[in-house]
Amino acid sequence: MLSETPDLRETPELPENPGHLETPGLTETPALSEGSAALVRATLPAVGGALDAISERFYARLFAAHPELLRDLFNRGNQANGAQRQALAGAIAGFATALLDRPGRRPDALLSRIAHKHASLGITRDQYALVHTHLFAAIAEVLGEAVTAEVAAAWGEVYWLMADTLIAAEARLYQEARVADGDVWRPYRVTEVRPLTGDAAAFTVRPDDGGPVPAFRPGQYVSVRVELPDGARQIRQYSLTGTAGDGLGLHFAVKRERGAEGGPHGEVSTHLHDRVRPGDLLRLSAPFGDVTLDAGEGPLLLASAGIGCTPMTGMLRQLVATRSCRPVTVLHADRAPGTHAFRDETAKLAAELGTVRTHFFYETPEGDWPDEHTGRADLRHVELPEGLTAYLCGPLPFMRSLRGQLLDRGVPEERIRYEVFGPDAWQAGV
Numbered sequence: 001m002l003s004e005t006p007d008l009r010e011t012p013e014l015p016e017n018p019g020h021l022e023t024p025g026l027t028e029t030p031a032l033s034e035g036s037a038a039l040v041r042a043t044l045p046a047v048g049g050a051l052d053a054i055s056e057r058f059y060a061r062l063f064a065a066h067p068e069l070l071r072d073l074f075n076r077g078n079q080a081n082g083a084q085r086q087a088l089a090g091a092i093a094g095f096a097t098a099l100l101d102r103p104g105r106r107p108d109a110l111l112s113r114i115a116h117k118h119a120s121l122g123i124t125r126d127q128y129a130l131v132h133t134h135l136f137a138a139i140a141e142v143l144g145e146a147v148t149a150e151v152a153a154a155w156g157e158v159y160w161l162m163a164d165t166l167i168a169a170e171a172r173l174y175q176e177a178r179v180a181d182g183d184v185w186r187p188y189r190v191t192e193v194r195p196l197t198g199d200a201a202a203f204t205v206r207p208d209d210g211g212p213v214p215a216f217r218p219g220q221y222v223s224v225r226v227e228l229p230d231g232a233r234q235i236r237q238y239s240l241t242g243t244a245g246d247g248l249g250l251h252f253a254v255k256r257e258r259g260a261e262g263g264p265h266g267e268v269s270t271h272l273h274d275r276v277r278p279g280d281l282l283r284l285s286a287p288f289g290d291v292t293l294d295a296g297e298g299p300l301l302l303a304s305a306g307i308g309c310t311p312m313t314g315m316l317r318q319l320v321a322t323r324s325c326r327p328v329t330v331l332h333a334d335r336a337p338g339t340h341a342f343r344d345e346t347a348k349l350a351a352e353l354g355t356v357r358t359h360f361f362y363e364t365p366e367g368d369w370p371d372e373h374t375g376r377a378d379l380r381h382v383e384l385p386e387g388l389t390a391y392l393c394g395p396l397p398f399m400r401s402l403r404g405q406l407l408d409r410g411v412p413e414e415r416i417r418y419e420v421f422g423p424d425a426w427q428a429g430v
């Protein structure tokens, strides 16, 4: 639902990504009626200031009425640590502000990312009405009498502008994936689990329903649904890294999510690593995701850090498979060579492509490693050809740092594209 994946590009810090304009379904320009715009503008500070409390009450109400949603749809870890709450607040504030400040201009990037994530979760249109009921009850509960019928109606208009646009976009995505609305799940059998590093493993899975392997664009992800020991069915997204050599399977890679500062480990990544073995069944969604390799011929920068290398691996494989002549710069930053997943594959694919320069940065390198590639990613010694399109994926501070360096070097912001894993903290300003 619309809380699941807010976007960060509507912040001044991270502008829109024009690559998302192609998303199907985003063809209508939502516009707020004049009366509602005035009311939303007047109440934005009050609503904005209370968004965290509203989000908290919203989820409490929603999960009290529908505990199965917390068990089987939402990420329980992100509910527990508050990340989802902050993300929802950021999404609502971002959308309302965009409608007021830039009427007539759709916040496409925000909506596109959410629509793809929703589609990968199998969200259906009836769930928007459910969210509306509990969200508006939460707003009334937190803000009390300040929420007159007119104010509620004006914010209702904001909500339905966003929801209707998302519903239309998601319907188109389901159509493209050739599935009925929300019916995205298929059973897959695990055929191989291959350790990549101490913390990361590559999974190969095959459809178990007799159907073909789905087509996907490099950079796209699938949702993976697992049943945990307590019976909960939890879902996470993982980038596809390729199709199995025999064409009968898909590859994705998973890093163990270690709890920050002694916090709980990621439930799904831990389960996948510790319990899932060849022969086991998983449920996978159809592939979705809007940060995909463009079809152009221009130079590329594929820049990743940590487990952010997964979509880049899929892109590199595609470039090799299509015998691309595009000049490609591969940049990867990691803690050490031993924590760098797909290190050897990346070097091999780069050599096969022949038009690739690689820059691996390690905070703790081994042996005789050049100083300029020691530490965090730094573009000072990286050549950036004219007309470059940059793809970024890694921890948020890494992407912020790279984006800043690229802008300083004159790369236009519309040529900088990036993938965010998990609830997006940038939008919420954290």
Ligand SMILES: NC(=O)C1=CN([C@@H]2O[C@H](COP(=O)(O)OP(=O)(O)OC[C@H]3O[C@@H](n4cnc5c(N)ncnc54)[C@H](O)[C@@H]3O)[C@@H](O)[C@H]2O)C=CC1
Pocket (backbone or CB within 6 Å): 255, 257, 305, 306, 307, 308, 333, 334, 335, 336, 361, 363, 375, 376, 377, 393, 394, 395, 396, 397, 398, 401, 419, 420, 421, 422
């Ligand atoms: N696109 C996304 O949203 C992604 C998010 N993540 C999230 O980030 C977290 C850590 O991911 P890991 O793979 O364990 O990465 P990590 O913590 O091992 O870091 C990998 C590399 O990122 C770079 N980096 C980290 N912090 C930086 C900073 N402040 N400035 C510049 N560079 C920095 C460093 O070179 C570091 O070696 C996880 O919670 C993961 O879910 C990871 C990959 C992609």
